[in-house]
Amino acid sequence: MKETKKRTFTCGLDAAIAVMGGKWKGLILFALQDGPLRFGEVRRAVPGISERVLILQLREMEATGLLHREVYHQVPPKVEYSLTEFGDSLNAAMAPLGEWGEEHIERIEAIPWNEVG
Amino acid sequence: MKETKKRTFTCGLDAAIAVMGGKWKGLILFALQDGPLRFGEVRRAVPGISERVLILQLREMEATGLLHREVYHQVPPKVEYSLTEFGDSLNAAMAPLGEWGEEHIERIEAIPWNEVG
């Protein structure tokens, strides 16, 4: 008896943040901006992510309609992930954020992160 | 013996996401965009956040240099939070994300979030 409970959001930014989820989805989206990638390619494109977490993220992003999963019935298996239009539009909306990060990266890296939290 | 360990980031987006932290900092930034707010005002401007979490977020954002904390020595106490230039620039970079969320809010709310995770 799973209910498909709908969330409500206080504003657009709230909704966008919910879609981005944790710290990985944005990077995965970013990695896929230049075209489809196989599972292993995505993993290499997102340094530091564990296999299991990547799978979870990809599944969630597929469920939210951000990306498309194409399975090729081959051996060894081949699965390609690509952005949907929805995912592409989110990617575009995140671009300024990426630029902001680039511009301020030195300052951000200089933050004593262990003392912050 | 706290070490001020610096993180490194794979790209600007990675860094920006780290600064935004969880699901609240973006909304707090957004709430402060029109000028300083007192603690209680921020809380009312960010529906759903608990007092404790708000305090933690504000402290972290102060530590990362996103906002400024001004204490007025009065009784009852008065503390005003305002964006720094740094915070303001991040806010500007998040604007497109907010707009994206607005545009797609119906679709986002229709996502069966309980089945996603």
Place this chain on the structure above:
DNA sequence: GCCCATACTGACATTTATGTGGGTACCCGG
């Protein structure tokens, strides 16, 4: 003396996110 309002602090519980190490399935070539 007591209560008010405000901005906290602290102990604790829970939920969510992330990570680790293993195993599975497939077909092929050796």
Place this chain on the structure above:
DNA sequence: CCGGGTACCCACATAAATGTCAGTATGGGC
């Protein structure tokens, strides 16, 4: 029959984020 290569799945462990609830300090007004 065995190992290679790929994309997974599973049980489990930990870390990080968030939430609940009670309590504190202050000085003015009653």
